[in-house]
Amino acid sequence: MTQSTERTGSRAEPSATLPPRRRPGGRTERTRAQVLDAVRAELAERGYDALTLDTVAARAGVHRATVYRRWRDVGGLLADLCAATADDDWQPEDTGSLEGDLAALNRENLAALTDQPSIAAALLAASFRSEEAARGLRRLWADRYARCEVVVERAVRRGELPPATDARRLLVAATAPLYHEVILLRTPPDPDLDLPGQAARTAALAAAAGAFARPTHPALPG
Numbered sequence: 001m002t003q004s005t006e007r008t009g010s011r012a013e014p015s016a017t018l019p020p021r022r023r024p025g026g027r028t029e030r031t032r033a034q035v036l037d038a039v040r041a042e043l044a045e046r047g048y049d050a051l052t053l054d055t056v057a058a059r060a061g062v063h064r065a066t067v068y069r070r071w072r073d074v075g076g077l078l079a080d081l082c083a084a085t086a087d088d089d090w091q092p093e094d095t096g097s098l099e100g101d102l103a104a105l106n107r108e109n110l111a112a113l114t115d116q117p118s119i120a121a122a123l124l125a126a127s128f129r130s131e132e133a134a135r136g137l138r139r140l141w142a143d144r145y146a147r148c149e150v151v152v153e154r155a156v157r158r159g160e161l162p163p164a165t166d167a168r169r170l171l172v173a174a175t176a177p178l179y180h181e182v183i184l185l186r187t188p189p190d191p192d193l194d195l196p197g198q199a200a201r202t203a204a205l206a207a208a209a210g211a212f213a214r215p216t217h218p219a220l221p222g
Helices: 027-046 053-062 065-071 074-086 099-113 118-127 130-156 166-182 195-208
Strands: none
Touching: 027 053, 027 065, 027 074, 027 118, 053 065, 053 074, 053 118, 074 118, 074 130, 099 118, 099 130, 099 166, 099 195, 118 130, 118 166, 130 166, 166 195
16 A cells, blocks of 8 residues: 655654554545545546545545545546455355355445446546556456355265365356446346346356356376
8 A cells, every 4th residue: 555645743763673553444545535526426426537635635635635645546446445445354155055145245236336426437437547546446457356255165075066166256257247237238127128137147047057067178198
């Protein structure tokens, strides 16, 4: 994490034998939280083109010099927003079945994509305009996919899936229909259709049939 150069007033030098103590929830983290909240609001309400360090500083109630020192540019703000999103204790729901777990995950994704305004959709759009945002979003997705591997591990232990199932391929197949319908086709959510449940069911059936099994290579003759 980038260290802030803000000063909170003069203080005595720390002892040479003891490391300086960090204040949990101190001014630096409060400033970061204010600024990132402002980034979320500006990005969702006005879009990437209107996002500037000055508008973020004004909305956050933070001196513009502080924002320029710590984040440097809009790309730095977006990258830090992705990093902050990944810095949580989120875990996928355990419903007791692979289909249920995938459906619960899809419903969370659908809610994030259809929020008004949607931070997730705005950040996706920004990732096509900012390389730093794209890198930050890739790291965030890698983190989320890694956490969701437990869904496949549980299903393997329950005997629902072959042991060699490729977790990433299964997770992509289960969630991709939502992004296709909501982001690409802009299809309005239909509760009667239950796209999250249908996509989960299709992926779970395909996975159980071995569609996402890692290829095995025959042993070479001795």
